[in-house]
Structure formats: structure tokens, C-alpha cells
Amino acid sequence: MAVETPLKGNIGESIKRKEDDRFIRGRGNYLDDIVLPGMLHMAIHRSPFAHARIKSINTDAAQAVPGVVAVVTGALLAQHKLAWMPTLSGDTQAVLATDKVRFQGQEVACVIATDPYVARDAAMLVEVDYEVLPAVVTPQQALQPDAPLIRDEKEGQTSNHIYHWEAGDKAKTDEAFAKADRVVKLDTFYPRCHPSPLETCGIVADVNSATGHATLYMTSQAPHAHRTLFAIVAGLPEQNIRIISPDIGGGFGNKVPIYPGYVVATAASLLIGKPVKWVEDRSENLISTGFARDFHMSGEMALRNDGRILGLRVKLLSDNGAFYADAQPTKFKAGLFHIVTGSYDVAAAHVEADGAYTNKAPGGVAYRCSFRVTEASYLIERLVESAALEMNLDPADIRLKNFIQPEQFPYMSATGFEYDSGNYPKAMQLALDKLGYKELRKEQAEKRKKGELMGIGVASFTEVVGAGPGKHYDIAGLRMFDSAELRVHPTGKAILKLGVKSQGQGHETTFAQIVTEELGIPAADIEVQEGDTDNTPYGLGTYASRSTPVGGAATAMVSRKLRDKAKKIAAHLLEASEADIEFDHGKFFVRGSPSKSKTIQDVAFAAYTNLPDGMEAGLEGVTYYDPPNMTYPFGTYLVVVDIDRGTGQVKVRRMVAVDDCGVRINPMVVEGQLHGGLTEGFGIAFMQLITFDEEGNCLGSNFTDYLLPTSWETPKFEMGETVTPSPHHPIGAKGVGESATVGSPAAFVNAVIDAVGHLGIRNIDMPVTSDKVWAALSEKGAAE
Amino acid sequence: MGQSITVTVNGEKKTAEVEPRLLLVHFLREKLRLTGTHIGCDTTHCGACTVLVDGTPVKSCTMLAVQADGQQVTTVEALAASGTLHPIQAAFKQEHGLQCGFCTPGMMLTSVALLQEKPDPTDDEIRWALSGNICRCTGYMNIVKAVKSAAAQMKASAAVPEAATASARS
Ligand code: FES
Ligand code: FES
Numbered sequence: 001m002a003v004e005t006p007l008k009g010n011i012g013e014s015i016k017r018k019e020d021d022r023f024i025r026g027r028g029n030y031l032d033d034i035v036l037p038g039m040l041h042m043a044i045h046r047s048p049f050a051h052a053r054i055k056s057i058n059t060d061a062a063q064a065v066p067g068v069v070a071v072v073t074g075a076l077l078a079q080h081k082l083a084w085m086p087t088l089s090g091d092t093q094a095v096l097a098t099d100k101v102r103f104q105g106q107e108v109a110c111v112i113a114t115d116p117y118v119a120r121d122a123a124m125l126v127e128v129d130y131e132v133l134p135a136v137v138t139p140q141q142a143l144q145p146d147a148p149l150i151r152d153e154k155e156g157q158t159s160n161h162i163y164h165w166e167a168g169d170k171a172k173t174d175e176a177f178a179k180a181d182r183v184v185k186l187d188t189f190y191p192r193c194h195p196s197p198l199e200t201c202g203i204v205a206d207v208n209s210a211t212g213h214a215t216l217y218m219t220s221q222a223p224h225a226h227r228t229l230f231a232i233v234a235g236l237p238e239q240n241i242r243i244i245s246p247d248i249g250g251g252f253g254n255k256v257p258i259y260p261g262y263v264v265a266t267a268a269s270l271l272i273g274k275p276v277k278w279v280e281d282r283s284e285n286l287i288s289t290g291f292a293r294d295f296h297m298s299g300e301m302a303l304r305n306d307g308r309i310l311g312l313r314v315k316l317l318s319d320n321g322a323f324y325a326d327a328q329p330t331k332f333k334a335g336l337f338h339i340v341t342g343s344y345d346v347a348a349a350h351v352e353a354d355g356a357y358t359n360k361a362p363g364g365v366a367y368r369c370s371f372r373v374t375e376a377s378y379l380i381e382r383l384v385e386s387a388a389l390e391m392n393l394d395p396a397d398i399r400l401k402n403f404i405q406p407e408q409f410p411y412m413s414a415t416g417f418e419y420d421s422g423n424y425p426k427a428m429q430l431a432l433d434k435l436g437y438k439e440l441r442k443e444q445a446e447k448r449k450k451g452e453l454m455g456i457g458v459a460s461f462t463e464v465v466g467a468g469p470g471k472h473y474d475i476a477g478l479r480m481f482d483s484a485e486l487r488v489h490p491t492g493k494a495i496l497k498l499g500v501k502s503q504g505q506g507h508e509t510t511f512a513q514i515v516t517e518e519l520g521i522p523a524a525d526i527e528v529q530e531g532d533t534d535n536t537p538y539g540l541g542t543y544a545s546r547s548t549p550v551g552g553a554a555t556a557m558v559s560r561k562l563r564d565k566a567k568k569i570a571a572h573l574l575e576a577s578e579a580d581i582e583f584d585h586g587k588f589f590v591r592g593s594p595s596k597s598k599t600i601q602d603v604a605f606a607a608y609t610n611l612p613d614g615m616e617a618g619l620e621g622v623t624y625y626d627p628p629n630m631t632y633p634f635g636t637y638l639v640v641v642d643i644d645r646g647t648g649q650v651k652v653r654r655m656v657a658v659d660d661c662g663v664r665i666n667p668m669v670v671e672g673q674l675h676g677g678l679t680e681g682f683g684i685a686f687m688q689l690i691t692f693d694e695e696g697n698c699l700g701s702n703f704t705d706y707l708l709p710t711s712w713e714t715p716k717f718e719m720g721e722t723v724t725p726s727p728h729h730p731i732g733a734k735g736v737g738e739s740a741t742v743g744s745p746a747a748f749v750n751a752v753i754d755a756v757g758h759l760g761i762r763n764i765d766m767p768v769t770s771d772k773v774w775a776a777l778s779e780k781g782a783a784e
Numbered sequence: 785m786g787q788s789i790t791v792t793v794n795g796e797k798k799t800a801e802v803e804p805r806l807l808l809v810h811f812l813r814e815k816l817r818l819t820g821t822h823i824g825c826d827t828t829h830c831g832a833c834t835v836l837v838d839g840t841p842v843k844s845c846t847m848l849a850v851q852a853d854g855q856q857v858t859t860v861e862a863l864a865a866s867g868t869l870h871p872i873q874a875a876f877k878q879e880h881g882l883q884c885g886f887c888t889p890g891m892m893l894t895s896v897a898l899l900q901e902k903p904d905p906t907d908d909e910i911r912w913a914l915s916g917n918i919c920r921c922t923g924y925m926n927i928v929k930a931v932k933s934a935a936a937q938m939k940a941s942a943a944v945p946e947a948a949t950a951s952a953r954s
Contacts, residue, residue: 024876
């Protein structure tokens, strides 16, 4: 039997994950697992109404429950100037409501007690006298002249309008439309959904009243940025704040914002002098923390008769909820939505976006998405599908005809993005071949003759991920760089500390692999640490697929910095000139005589024991990496569906996913990320919906109503890859965590539309449930 | 107000005074500090809290601690009790059947019960058995693979003594 040599962990090797050893034993350390001596528990009393004026709050009954230590209201916070906090989009958000409640589930009062059951009992006893106001639940309603003013506390705010924002060139776009043979239009709605990581959000706040030191254990995807924001919001000196983000049970953007519960628990710990734990339950998570999407989009595409796209015009209306709290770079009011020209060479484009307040939860988080690129990708891919239908072109052909060609990179898009690299036709061809596209089209034609509904959906997405550069992209003013600190110990083992923070992506393994590739230290000898702000260099965190593009680049660069120093030490050890030293996978040798060599471990030992004269001891370094550009992962997804005309039920028969995320560090981990993303895309396309009745009651407040895909309905995926390295990333990687969620919803919906398009159906909004499909069929007289 | 219960948890008898309303999951997590059992919802949907009660997978958020009185409860912490990984644990790592790890204990315990009942399950049988356990990270494909590979592993190791006896006889 062949003995497998253990993998060292170089780039491209599917080594098994280090973090798994604790998780499979039940020895992870998630937020709710943390217990501190004397710890108290917090529960939140929330508004039952979407819009109501608070007349009075009576906490007597809650206070009287044995075990209750304190009841915190907005009035108390106001005394400490903490009743309101800034949001990530430069707005303000109520920490605890004082004047009005503005969405159902809004935080009104917090009970701190010795036991979590008691805290919940008492929270129910807080009495609030409300005067109920009419609720506004759509942005269209919100912008009516007579709509109730939601943010009446904001000086100068006279309507529910939040922002107006434009990108691209309007005049040039108008010209393109004037020249067009055809204009294809699509109005579509990307509904509100929720990331719902399996672990909800929480905090254990431990403020030492003697020293003023605050240790905050938080489910945070961005611990460093959160520390700075806490310092600013709470007025605490930043050196006294330590944020520790422990093992995180999934994030997907949900754990990027700062939530009122974090602020109140911290304030309570400060005032009471004991640690306070708050862990939200699932309903609280769904009704109050960062939702995603909720974009109403109108797209118009100008085309020539041969199917060539000349121009794109988009009007966008975003529903931002009661507080404009989108987590996004400050200069961009609708995130990176203007990547909406997608994979196509479109000479002129113009995007006009407006946002409105509604009586719904705030959020607008990038749910497995780089700041609204998901909505953009969905719109363009659906529009191209509409164009193909209208013009009787094959959906694959129209894409091939319009793709940005490989030789056009770097490509400057009409809305100002510089695409780094790509080969779109190649990825599409691979997907078509894998699927057996032509044969399936024949099968479809046969089936159609028999009246059976079968569809093939195509989506060829391009993402933009990995923000910065810092001069264009910042979060609340903080430039979007990231960092890595590497320390190689005398025995040649190393510790790598990062400014990003894994929520399941496998950083402890994949980032070690980057060091392995660059320095030759086996991945098993490298400990990766993240999440503790006292113990890691400053970084902006993990979201928008930025860990590999930015943190990964920082890791490669710091490794190279150390390699340069190691080379000098090796020259000293080998008694050669530095210029003659070569490095290959962990070995330094004199050019021309590879037998005379020193390993990285020898050199590490010498860095502490036998240095050249005048050299500083140690083999350690830190790099802050500001990327010169973003990266542009892409791919083609193909979906085959069969639709039952009697029930409207859509059955996904096959799904082929070809991704190009540049160089793959650990192919096993990359595939895992893609499987997960495809499943979330499937869920968004067919199941996941947060909606509201006209009074603003949230109708997706638990997993009975907010449906997530289980193993039973989730399709199997057939994977494929092409590799087009990013030219500006040190190891050519582009990031992959979100591609599949960005690209797949359009592929699923396009498959449905492809099956029913010949009946004249052009759009069914997500989630595409059987009742909606059946209704659409029935309207065309095609239901059974 | 407390009620005395005795539950055998991972082979050890535990006696405690508990409030009648205390959920089994809180008993395990808070009173016994067995934090491998997780909580992901409040409506019995996610399965993150799955443990085995007398060998049957049970969502411990939907059972009171007092209902477990006199029964045997197995949590993830017992799977590698002897120090070596249970084949299901090894397979989850080998096949990349986990990412954030939050669903993993529940997934593995449901799988262990399935394999006890059906040592050689089909893909569909695995998917059906796990459909009460939500995973938000993996998309299930590698979880299904892991369960199959654990099944193969368990079969192989069960077959070893037989094979050994057979060759000894010949
Ligand atoms: S926590 Fe028990 S099923 Fe979700
Ligand atoms: S691994 Fe994260 S929920 Fe399953």
C-alpha cells in the first residue's frame, strides 16, 4: 500500500482544517459558552408595534421580581448621552427608544438579573403606554407626500427620503438609448431576507469599575473597528477597551453592525460593576438585527438588433428601515451596486438610487455579499435573460456576444470599476460542457411540445470584493486596509496574528498555508490567532470577501518581509554574500551549490542566537496592506428545473457551478465555501423571505415562518473551476466566500423564467414559491 | 420549588435540584457546563441542540430537564470519550463536513443514531434523517459525504474481527 506523504500545506493543497479538532469534540468556545464569575444576564423588552409614540414606561413590576438587579430605559441612557448611537452609514439609531418606537421589535428597555430565566420573566413585565401611529412598510408608501414622518426627531428631516445617489454617465447613456434598436425593461424586487447564521448575536461585557478596563466578548466580524466605534460612542478611552471575538457560529454579514444590546450590556456592566451577558434568541435575531437586500429595481437595457448591449439604465429604490444603518463604505450610498454592468462590455450606464425610511428593522447588511453586489448581479443577469427572451436569442449566446473579452483586462467599466482580470467565455464554456447544454435544450424543446415545463437558467456573474483601496473605501472613516503580524520563534514554529476574523471560513488553516508557501514553515507549525484586539494588529475585519484579498495579501507580504531578513541571516550562516542566496520552499542555499543550505528553522534559531553584527534580533514583523484595487471573481452557474403545472412546484434537477476565484489556497475549503454559498442562494431564490403585514408586523420572525434550506430540499451541486489569477494580489487570489450567493439566485430564477418565458411570463419575484409560479401560470391559462 | 432529578449524562450519574421549567439544553450547558450542545433557535427547527436520550436523537431545547429524569443522555463530549475520535468525528473532519462548527455536534449525534439504525444509508436516507438539523455553512453535500464515509469506516472496522477469525480458521 502506498504511504501518503503528509502535506506540508503549500498553496493548492487541500490539507484538513486545524480548527475542526475542537469543533468536532464540542470544544469550540462560542459566545454563549463564556461564563464569568458573578455574571448577570440581560433580556430586552421590545416594541410590539411598528410605529408608536411612547407615552410612559413603568418598570416597577419588573424591578420587583426577585433576582432583578436593574432595569435600563432610554431615559437612563439619555443621562449618559447613550440613548442614540451613530450607524455605519452616518445616521443615528436609538439604543433604547425614548420618544417613539419605529419598528416592531425595537429595543425599549433592558432587564439585568442574576438568572436568564428571571431576566426574561421581568422583561415581560415592563409596561409601556403607547399611542399607536400609522406604519409605513414600503419605500413607495414612505415617499408619498402625506406619509407619516418616521424620523421626526431628526433636525431638518421633513420627509422619509434618506439619500439620492448616482453613478455613471447620464448623457452618454441617454445617447446610447437613442441609438438603440430595442429597449428591454425589467422591474424586479429583491426582497428582504436575513443572513441567519446558526449562532445568534451576543455579548459578555465585563467592565472593571476599579480600572475602567472593558473586556467585551462579542460576536463580531470586525473586532478592531468595533473597538474604535465603542470608544467613540461610549466615550471610553480606546486603550481600555479590549474586544474578544471568540469562535463565531457563522456571520454572513449579520455580525458586522453594532447592535443596541451590545451597548446596553456594556453600559450596564459599567454601572453595576459586574459582567453582563446578553444573547439574543432567534426571534430577536430575525426581527431586529441586520436584514439584507430590500431593493426595488427598474432596469432598462438598450440593445442592437443583433443582441449587442449598448447601454444600461437603472433606477433603484432601497428600503432601509427605520435607521439608515447599512454597513457599507461611506462614500457609496447604495454600496457597490454600480457594478451592475456585470460581466458585459457596456459602453454607457447610469444608476440612480434613492433610499427611504420605513417602519421596519434597520440593517442593509452585506449578506454574504460585497455591499449590494448581490442585488446588482441579480438585476443584470435577469435583464440579460429578459433580453434573450424578447429577442429570441439563446441566453448563453447573448452573454457570449457581450462578455468583456479576456484581452480587454484591465477593463474600466462605465460606472468606474477597474476589473483586474477575467476569462468569462472560458468559464461559461466549461459550464455549458459540463451540463451538456445543447442536449438539454433539445430535451426542453421536446418537452415543450408535450406541454411539459422545463427550464435552463444561466447566470454569468462578476463580483467586486476585497475593499479598499483605503483612499476610496472606508468604514466610518477607517480606511479599509488589513493586517498580519508574523512571529517566527527560535525553534522555527510561528504565530500569525490577523486583523480579520473567521466565522467558519477556516482562516486558521488557509492563512497558515500562505505562510507555508512563502516561508516554508509547515502549516502544522503555524498558530493563527484572530479576534482579540489586544493581541492582533488593527484591521477592518471579515466581510465583503475581503479576508483573502486584503488579510491574505498582508500575510504574504509580512512573510516576504521576514524572508528578506532571513536571507541576510542565511548569508551570514553560509558565509556567502546575500546576493548569492536563493530560497526554495523553506531552504536557503548558495546559488549553484544547493547542497550547502540552511533551513528556515536553522535561520529562525540563528535570529535569536547567532546574528550578523549590527542586526536586530528576532524574526518578527507586521504588515498593513492597502490593496491597490479590488478583485473581481466571476463564474457561470447553470440550473435545470422542472415545473409541475398542477402545483407550480419547481424541482431543481441539476446545478453546475463554475467559479474562478483566482488562485485557490485550499481547494477543499474553496469548494466548501461555494457549496454553502450556493445553498444560501438557493434559499434566497426559493424560500427565505422577511416580510411584513400592513401594520408592520414582521411575518418572518422565526424558523417556522422564515424558511431555510435543509438537507432534504437542497440540490446537489456539480462544481467546476477555471483559474485566472488576480494580477495585483501577491498570491493571485481573489476571494470566494460570497461568489455563490451573489451569482446563484439569478441562475435559479432564470431557470424558472426560461421554463415559462414562452408563455409570456417575464418575472416572478423571489422567493419563487409554488403558489407564485402557479398563479403566474394560471394567469396565462397554463396551469393545470 | 426545585425538583430533584438524576440523569445519566455521558455515562455519569448526575443528581441535581432543578426548576421544573428548566430546559434540558440549559441543564446540560449551564448546570453541567457541557457547552458542546448549542442553541440556534426557539422553535425546535435547527437541531443545534440535538443530544441522544436513551440512544434516540432529541432536540434538547424542547425537552425539560425533569423529563430526562432516570434516562441516559449522550452529548458530543462523549463521542471521543476514550480519547480516539468516533468514526463520525473523523469523517466530518476528513470530508470537510463542517465550517463554523455550530451545527456540528447536533449533526454528528443525529448521524450516529442513523448509522445505528441503518449502517449503510443511501444519500436520500441521510438527507432525510438530517433534515431536522440546519447547517448555514456547508450546503450539506460534505455532511452527506461524511456520514457515508463514517458508515464505510464503521463497516470496515466491524468486519475486521470476522475476517480475522475467518483467516484463522482456514
Ligand atoms: S435550539 Fe433546539 S432545535 Fe434549535
Ligand atoms: S458548519 Fe456552520 S452551521 Fe453548519
